[in-house]
Amino acid sequence: MNLEEKFQSKVDQEIKIxxxxxxxxxxxxxxxxxxxxxxxxxxxxxxxxxxxxxxxPSLRRKVGLIAKVQDEAGHGLYLxxxxxxxxxxxxxxxxxxxxxxxxxxxxxxxPTLSWADIGSIGWLVDGAAIMNxxxxxxxxFGPYARAMVRVCxxxxxxxxxxxxxxxxxxxxxxxxxxxxxxxVNRWWWPSxxxxxxxxxxxxxxxxxxxxxxxxxxxxELRQKFVDVCYEQAKVxxxxxxxxDIKWNEERGHxxxxxxxWDEFWDVVKGNGPCNKQRIATRVKAHEEGxxxxxxxxxxxxxxxxxxxxxx
Ligand code: 3HC
Numbered sequence: 001m002n003l004e005e006k007f008q009s010k011v012d013q014e015i016k017i018x019x020x021x022x023x024x025x026x027x028x029x030x031x032x033x034x035x036x037x038x039x040x041x042x043x044x045x046x047x048x049x050x051x052x053x054x055x056x057p058s059l060r061r062k063v064g065l066i067a068k069v070q071d072e073a074g075h076g077l078y079l080x081x082x083x084x085x086x087x088x089x090x091x092x093x094x095x096x097x098x099x100x101x102x103x104x105x106x107x108x109x110x111p112t113l114s115w116a117d118i119g120s121i122g123w124l125v126d127g128a129a130i131m132n133x134x135x136x137x138x139x140x141f142g143p144y145a146r147a148m149v150r151v152c153x154x155x156x157x158x159x160x161x162x163x164x165x166x167x168x169x170x171x172x173x174x175x176x177x178x179x180x181x182x183x184v185n186r187w188w189w190p191s192x193x194x195x196x197x198x199x200x201x202x203x204x205x206x207x208x209x210x211x212x213x214x215x216x217x218x219x220e221l222r223q224k225f226v227d228v229c230y231e232q233a234k235v236x237x238x239x240x241x242x243x244d245i246k247w248n249e250e251r252g253h254x255x256x257x258x259x260x261w262d263e264f265w266d267v268v269k270g271n272g273p274c275n276k277q278r279i280a281t282r283v284k285a286h287e288e289g290x291x292x293x294x295x296x297x298x299x300x301x302x303x304x305x306x307x308x309x310x311x
Contacts, residue, residue: 003022004024006022007021007023007024007027008210008211011210011211011212014140014212016140016141016142017140018142018143019143028086028087030204030208030211030213031086031141031144031213032083032086032088034204034208035079035082035086036079036080036088036093036096036102037102037103037104037105039075039079039080039093040076040102040103040104041105041108042072042073042076043072043076043104043282044104044105044108044278044282045072045104045105045107045125046069046072046076047108047278047282048108048110048111048112048117048121049065049068049072049112049118049121050069051112052112052115052117053065053066053069055115057115061115061118061165064161065118068122068157068158068161071154074154075151075154078150079147079151081143081147082141082143082144082146082147094286097279097282098279098282098286100270103268105194106190106193106194106267106268107125107128107190107191108274109267109273109274109275110186110187110190110272110274111273113183114179114182114183115165115179116165116166116180116182116183117183117187118162119162119163119169119180120162120166120183120184120187121162121187122158122159122160122162122163122165122166123159123162123166123232123236124162124184124191125162125187125191125194126158127159127162127191127225127228127229128191128194128195128225129155129194130152130155130159131195131221131224131225132194132195133148133151133152133155135215135216136148136213137152138212138215139212139213140212140213163236166180166236166238167235167236170237170238180236181238181239184238184239184240184241188240188242189241189242189259189260189263191225192222192225192226193259193264193267195218195221195222195225197218197261197264198218198219198261199218199219201261205217205218223253223254226256227253227254242256242257243257244256244257245257
């Protein structure tokens with residue numbers, strides 16, 4: 001067997017690929033692409049949520065939201081660290097995010113216009129993230145799979161926290177019920193887009209499935225998401241904004257309407273409601289944080305000198 005065949009046989013036998021193992025360049029490249037964009041999504045994802053920390057309706061809601069936003073930062077750090085094991089510099093990844101050459105999940109380019117949006121993000125966005133991230137706990141690349149275990153535990157808290165916010169609104173005043181429905185109307189379709197293009201239009205899925213980076217295709221995970229959300233929406237007494245959703249006995253799943261792929265690609269290409277604002281905020285935070293990085297480097301150097309002096 002040649003190196004490529006040996007590699008594929010390890011993947012087929014469910015043997016984890018570790019950073020020091022031989023791997024095809026294309027495997028390394030697609031992992032750096034996916035893991036870094038996943039990390040970018042976590043970090044940029046803090047922005048729409050953070051927008052409501054100072055306006056949360058109670059101390060309890062504020063504490064839950066702060067904890068969630070902090071978790072996202074931690075997810076980003078795990079994932080940047082996992083990407084670095086593949087030989088890429090973290091600064092390079094930041095440059096790619098800031099100059100627009102790297103993607104992050106399109107969902108975070110939509111604005112959070114009401115408190116109900118924080119519930120919809122938890123229920124739908126984190127719900128979609130869990131659907132997609134639980135299988136990643138079994139990804140063939142060791143560091144990514146291990147990072148996902150902790151991430152998924154925290155994501156399930158995020159999803160429950162969001163659902164509970166919406167459940168409270170669903171039992172509230174007519175105005176709160178209207179706010180809930182208006183929010184779900186805005187977040188449902190962009191959440192459906194989180195799973196990526198349809199399998200027929202996905203350039204990466206076939207190879208990612210062969211390499212067991214992906215365990216399910218984009219459409220398979222999207223279908224699971226619809227099937228779960230339909231039942232949960234009934235508990236919230238909210239209507240999903242898709243008149244074509246209906247149970248298909250033959251398929252054993254819900255059929256659903258056509259996704260607006262023009263909107264998806266338009267947002268991915270940078271023309272969403274908040275793309276420019278999100279990147280500008282990230283660049284500003286990175287520039288204003290330069291002193292922290294310099295201080296940490298200076299401190300580490302001093303520690304190193306002290307250690308060498310003693311040795
Ligand atoms: N937003 C932006 N770009 C997207 C996208 C989305 N929702 N879905 C797909 N794309 C991009 C892909 O990155 C790829 O572009 P590239 O070649 O320049 O990277 C192109 O569209 C084709 O898509 P594919 O489906 O062929 O690409 P993948 O095989 O990489 O599948 C994915 C896309 C399903 C998002 C996959 O990358 C993945 O599972 N990533 C890990 C999970 C992740 O990143 N989730 C994002 C949300 S994180 C989150 O929600 C955090 C939570 O705490 C809030």
